[in-house]
Amino acid sequence: MAMDPAARRWSLVAAGACALPLLRLLPPALAAVLAGVGLLGAVSAFRRPWPSWLRLVMTLALAAAVLFAFDFRFGRDTGCALLMAMLMLKCGETAHLRDGRSLVGFGLFAAFAAFLQDQGPITLVLAAPAALLALAASQRLAESEAGLEAPPRVGPRLRQALLAVAIALPLALAAFWLFPRLPSPLWGVPENALAKTGIDDRMSPGEWIDLLADDSPAFRVRFFGAPPPSGQMYWRGPVLWQFDGRTWTRWDGMSYLEPPQVDYADAAVRYEITQEPTERRFMFALDLPESVPEGARLGVDLSPIAARPIRSLTRYTLESAPPVRFEPELRRATRDMALRLPAEFNPRTVAMARAWREEGLDDAAIVRRALEMYRRDFSYTLAAPPLGRDSVDEFLFDTRAGFCEHYSSSFAVLMRAAGIPTRVVTGYVGGYRNPFGDYWLVRQSEAHAWNEVWLAGRGWTRVDPTAAVAPERILNTVNDLGDGGGGGGMRPMLDIGDWLRRGWNDLVLGFDAARQSLLLQPFGIERASGWQVGLAFAAVAGLILLASLLLMLRERAPPGDPVLVAWRRFTRRFARTPVPKPAHEPALAWAWRAAEALPADAARIRSLTARFVAARYAPAQSEAGTDAALVRDLRRFRLSSRP
Incomplete structure (x- = not known):
C-alpha cells in the first residue's frame, strides 16, 4: 500500500530524531557524510525516489567509507556505524507503508544501539524524545493503513504516544530496579573507551601526550573525613619495573611474592572511588593503601589490582595512610629487578651516575644531586621533541625538556646506574574539588609518573623528579595541567554538569548487582540473592500487570451497551x-x-x-x-x- 505524504513526513522526522544519539558518537567527518546522505534521501522521497542502481552504488560507497573511517576493524563501533549508514540510505526509500514501518523500527534500533557506546545522560535526553516520535509515527502509519485522514494537529498524537510510554513506565522501572543483574554488561565496554583507557601498564617517552591533554574523568573520590592536601594526593596505579632501553613495563614474575612489610602512620584516610571503565584490572589508591575491597588484592609493590577487568563504572572503598617505613628489608629478587638495566643503552647516563658514586656520595646525596640537576637545567613542556634509541641520554644531555614520562624514566635509569634500587610508579596526582557535590574529580590530564627509591633504614621512598622543575619554567602548550580552576566564567557550569553526571552515575550506571541486593533490606533481607530479587521483580511485575488489566476492564463497555x-x-x-x-x-x-x-x-x-x-x-x-x-x-x- 502506498504511503501518504503525512505518514512519510512522520516516518522521516522520527528516523532523523532516532539517528541523532548515534550520529554524535561517530567520527565527525563520517557523521557529516551520513547525515548528508539521509537529508538527500528525505528530499528525494518527496520528489523522485532513487533508482535501484544508485542505491546499490551508494550502499557500497558508504560501507567502504565506514570501514575506512574505522581502519577496517570489525567490531561494535564499526557495526553501529554501518547500521547508521543503512538507516540513512533507507530514508530515500519510503514509497510504501512497509517501508515506513521498516524505517521507524530501524530508527528505534539505532537509537537503542547508541547506548552500547555511551550510557550518559546526553544519550538519554536525545533518545527519549526520538522514541516518542517513533511511537507517534507508528500510530500514523497504522491510521494510514486503515484509510484514516491525518489530524491537523501534532499535539494530540504526541499526547497519545506519551500516554503509551507512561503506561509502560512502571513496568520498565520495576525491571530496572529488580530484574537480576549480571556482574558486568554483556557487551563489555565501548571500543572508544578502550582507546582512551588512561593509565596503561607500559610507558615510553612521549606516549602520554594525548592522555595529558584529555580532560575526561578518570575517577571521582568522596572522602569520609578531611581530605589530605591536594599536593599530597598521589593516586597509586601500576608500578613499572622492567626497562628495555626505551619502554617501562610491569614485572610479570612478581605474582608469587607476598606483599612487603609496611609501617603506616596513624593518619589514616578512608574514601570511596568511583572509577570509569578501563577494561583493565588496575585500581587506584591514595599512597599507600592499607586495605582493598573484597575480591581485590595488593601486589608486591602495593598497587591495588581488581579481580576482573573493570568493564563498567565501579565503586570501591579504601583506606590509606602515609608510610613510615615501606619494606625496610629488601628481598633479593626485588633488589635484582630494581637494579636491572639493559646493556649498551644510554652510556652517557650510566657514566654520569657512576661518576657521582665515585665521588663518595651516599644514596640520599645522589638523589639530591639528580633533583638539583633537574631543577637547574631542565624545563617542563608537553611539546617535547621525539627521542631515539638512547632516549635517556638524549633527554639528559640534548633536549632537556619534557614531561613526567621523561623525568621519571631518566631518574630511574640514573639511580639504577648508581646502584640505588628504583622503580617507576604511574597513576594520577592532585584533583579538583567540586563544590556542588563535595567530591574530588581526577581527570585523565592529571596522569602522572613518579619514582620510588629504596633507602636503607627507610625502605621505598617517593621521589617526584617532575616536581623539582621550577613552576615558572613550565611551558604548558596544551592546557593548564591539573588546573582545577580552569574554565574561567564557565567553571560553575562545568561543575554543575559534572555533578549531574555523577548523580547519573550513582543512580543509573552505578546501580549494580551489589547495590540491587540491598534493595530488600526494609523487608528484613540484608543481602538479597539473585532468586530473591527475581521473585520480587515477578511479584511487582504481576501487580502492575494486574492493575493494568483492571483498568482495561473498567474502560470496556458494559455488556448491555x-x-x-x-x-x-x-x-x-x-x-x-x-x-x-x-x-x-x-x-x-x-x-x-x-x-x-x-x-x-x-x-x-x-x-x-x-x-x-x-x-x-x-x-x-x-x-x-x-x-x-x-x-x-x-x-x-x-x-x-x-x-
Whole structure:
C-alpha cells in the first residue's frame, strides 16, 4: 500500500530524531557524510525516489567509507556505524507503508544501539524524545493503513504516544530496579573507551601526550573525613619495573611474592572511588593503601589490582595512610629487578651516575644531586621533541625538556646506574574539588609518573623528579595541567554538569548487582540473592500487570451497551464470507478488507463502521440520537448477495 505524504513526513522526522544519539558518537567527518546522505534521501522521497542502481552504488560507497573511517576493524563501533549508514540510505526509500514501518523500527534500533557506546545522560535526553516520535509515527502509519485522514494537529498524537510510554513506565522501572543483574554488561565496554583507557601498564617517552591533554574523568573520590592536601594526593596505579632501553613495563614474575612489610602512620584516610571503565584490572589508591575491597588484592609493590577487568563504572572503598617505613628489608629478587638495566643503552647516563658514586656520595646525596640537576637545567613542556634509541641520554644531555614520562624514566635509569634500587610508579596526582557535590574529580590530564627509591633504614621512598622543575619554567602548550580552576566564567557550569553526571552515575550506571541486593533490606533481607530479587521483580511485575488489566476492564463497555451488541451482531453476518472479523483486528482495518472483498456492500460497510468508531471512541462529538439510529441501521444490515 502506498504511503501518504503525512505518514512519510512522520516516518522521516522520527528516523532523523532516532539517528541523532548515534550520529554524535561517530567520527565527525563520517557523521557529516551520513547525515548528508539521509537529508538527500528525505528530499528525494518527496520528489523522485532513487533508482535501484544508485542505491546499490551508494550502499557500497558508504560501507567502504565506514570501514575506512574505522581502519577496517570489525567490531561494535564499526557495526553501529554501518547500521547508521543503512538507516540513512533507507530514508530515500519510503514509497510504501512497509517501508515506513521498516524505517521507524530501524530508527528505534539505532537509537537503542547508541547506548552500547555511551550510557550518559546526553544519550538519554536525545533518545527519549526520538522514541516518542517513533511511537507517534507508528500510530500514523497504522491510521494510514486503515484509510484514516491525518489530524491537523501534532499535539494530540504526541499526547497519545506519551500516554503509551507512561503506561509502560512502571513496568520498565520495576525491571530496572529488580530484574537480576549480571556482574558486568554483556557487551563489555565501548571500543572508544578502550582507546582512551588512561593509565596503561607500559610507558615510553612521549606516549602520554594525548592522555595529558584529555580532560575526561578518570575517577571521582568522596572522602569520609578531611581530605589530605591536594599536593599530597598521589593516586597509586601500576608500578613499572622492567626497562628495555626505551619502554617501562610491569614485572610479570612478581605474582608469587607476598606483599612487603609496611609501617603506616596513624593518619589514616578512608574514601570511596568511583572509577570509569578501563577494561583493565588496575585500581587506584591514595599512597599507600592499607586495605582493598573484597575480591581485590595488593601486589608486591602495593598497587591495588581488581579481580576482573573493570568493564563498567565501579565503586570501591579504601583506606590509606602515609608510610613510615615501606619494606625496610629488601628481598633479593626485588633488589635484582630494581637494579636491572639493559646493556649498551644510554652510556652517557650510566657514566654520569657512576661518576657521582665515585665521588663518595651516599644514596640520599645522589638523589639530591639528580633533583638539583633537574631543577637547574631542565624545563617542563608537553611539546617535547621525539627521542631515539638512547632516549635517556638524549633527554639528559640534548633536549632537556619534557614531561613526567621523561623525568621519571631518566631518574630511574640514573639511580639504577648508581646502584640505588628504583622503580617507576604511574597513576594520577592532585584533583579538583567540586563544590556542588563535595567530591574530588581526577581527570585523565592529571596522569602522572613518579619514582620510588629504596633507602636503607627507610625502605621505598617517593621521589617526584617532575616536581623539582621550577613552576615558572613550565611551558604548558596544551592546557593548564591539573588546573582545577580552569574554565574561567564557565567553571560553575562545568561543575554543575559534572555533578549531574555523577548523580547519573550513582543512580543509573552505578546501580549494580551489589547495590540491587540491598534493595530488600526494609523487608528484613540484608543481602538479597539473585532468586530473591527475581521473585520480587515477578511479584511487582504481576501487580502492575494486574492493575493494568483492571483498568482495561473498567474502560470496556458494559455488556448491555446497545451499540456494542448491535455491532457484534453486524460482524457475525460476515462469519461465512471471505472476510470474517477476528476479535483482535481494528474495526477500520477490517472494514477496509471487507469493502475490497465485497464491492457491492463496500459503501455501507465503510459508513456503518465509521459511525460505530465515532460512537465508541469519540462519544463527545456524536450528536444526540445518533446512537439509536446507528443501532437500527446495524440491525437492518443485510449482505447484498452471498459470496
